[in-house]
Amino acid sequence: MREQFDAQLEKLNTELITMGALCEEAISSAIKALFDEDDALLESVFTADSGIDQKERDIEALCMRLLLQQQPVASDLRVISSALKMISDMERIGDQASDIAEITRYVKYSDVKSKVHIKEMATAAIKMVTDSIDSFVKKDITLVKAVMAYDDVVDGLFDKVKTELIALLAEDHASGESFADLLMIAKYLERIGDHAVNIAEWVEYSITGQHKSRS
């Protein structure tokens, strides 16, 4: 019985890693599409997003089955309940990535994006997603803290991009639409950073039993 349970927990772990990998793929493809102006990459963002949605349903079903059949307690219960929370954050990251890809269709011919710090912001957001998934894979508390701390960097970059866009808008009224689109992308990136922090918090909860919002 326990053996089967362990096998199922291991499967849950693998599925979560796969889902995380899909998230990384979606967001980095979206950003690459934005800067390299590659339409083929946009397709791969949408494919990854539907893969993420499918994985969310699969993992949810797996967690429910585990809860009902095995009635886990203590750390096992924490792992499963945090998995349930993590997948909704991952799913949101996938959605934001495809939103960015959607906008990318319109702003790709604009040269405004090279004038603001959006690329740095994207790199930082991707790093946060990668680190949060890594912290789950390695069950690494220090990495969890690093992700939480790094959120300030992304937030700072968002403010910076916003100010830059406002300054640019004052000079160049014609490209107003591109500025608005870029601001949306920046906001999505900022949200992705927040979701990465959420994932990291749930990783911390599954390891220590302490959740930041409740301590």
Add this chain to the structure above:
Amino acid sequence: MNKRIFRSIFIVAIIILLASLAVVFGVLYTHYSDSYLTQLKNESLYIAQGIDKNGIDYFDNLSRNSSARVTWIDADGTVLYDSEADAATLENHSQREEVREALTSGNGESTRYSNTLSEQTIYYAVRLDDNTVLRISGSQHSVFSLLLKMVWPVLLVLAAAIFLSALLASRLSKNIIKPINEIDLSNPEQAQTYDELAPLLRRIAHQNKQINLQMEQLRQKQQEFSTITENMQEGLLVIDRKTDLLSYNSSAMRILGADEAVQNKSVLMLNRSESFRHAIDAALTGRHDEQLLQLNDKIYRLIANPVYSGDELMGAVLVILDVTEKEQLDELRRQFTANVSHELKTPLTSISGFAEIIKNGIAKQEDIPRFAQNIYDESARLITLVNDIIRLSQLDEGSIPMEKEPVPLHRVVQDVLNRLQPAAQAKNVKITADIQSVSVFGVAQILDEMVYNLCDNAIKYNVEGGSVSVELKNVNGGACLTVRDTGIGIPKSDQQRVFERFYRVDKSHSKEIGGTGLGLSIVKHAALFHGATVTLESEPGKGTTVRVQF
């Protein structure tokens, strides 16, 4: 063992107990029944005589405390007297078995059980001379009631039997087991034990030997395998159907950057990039797959193969090869092909263009000499280029037909400088030479080309009014040629690559300076051919120093 011995002992005890009970009961009960009947007979005889003498009055005197019940029955069955009940109330007894028997044969007997079976009544009837019947009956405990009475003692004996059987069984099994337990299984043949076990022990000893042998073989195989895999530069991973890691070598861990063992954990914990997952998915659905994997600035080729046992897919084997160098070489070759085509095409396009104008008669008569000059220049450039390529491939293949001989290098250098003098003057570059007489063992023509290319570069990439200093000395027992210029210099990032074929710092392939992009490549190969080393120092805007040490 204990249980079985106990069971057998117990069953034997029970069987003996029951058998002896049956026998004792059988013998004793018959004996007592018989003697009781005899007693009744005797009594009836006395009473019969008494009745003969006194008639019914005899009964009045009959002792009331006799245990037997006396009944006197008339020939037609009417009860005349009964010692325990009023005769008038009793029914006709003519149909009773013992009475009928007595009426016909003189005496009769029968035994009847009471309702509860706990007692039996024995009747004995005798016919008197006046044809009446005297019946005497007495009751006795039946076999069953006796048995019932015996239940408690029997149960007691049973309990004793259980206890004794258990005790005996444990003693016995302990005694039997003891020598068997004392057998040393690692060398069972030495054991002092039952003769019956000897064949088994021989067998065990034989199997022990076999197992040890096989274990040793297995260990050796395992060691061979791990020695091979551990010394592989390539990463090797074996996973099962659930992507759990079954086996790996240290190279794989190094390549994937895993700092701890992840045996029996999913391999996706080591890497979860798309190509990695794709290769694993493919292998686990039974297809061979190859992917390129980019990790820490290196390029790896990931080869994934499914593993079958019979028809069943068991897992996959992943091999990770470092192909960084190969990929870089491929990249270099692609660039070379692109460059060489470009370099060859540029002059040909001009030649074809000018020729077309002349052919179509569009060109004015007075322009034709200029066009011809252009065509001639471009052809010359093409020839130089092709010559350079031929020279390079000769150096590449090492198929220089000329024999090596001592060459006076100072004369070669002097000769080159004399030839380049006009070019230097045209660019207003001053050449200073400090030449000692040194000889090297080599091929004069190749050395000439090397020195020519070096000095030509120093002048070509110089600034107006700059200077070139050429130094030839004997350093560390070998010739050392240093060419220093005050030219445009080479940026740090390009210094590694200027020796590559067709590589140019100025990407525009400008024709102003000319050159084929092969000069320094020829220098490098010529130096290699002579076992010399080329070092380059340069600073953009200040100049370049190239030193060839033989």
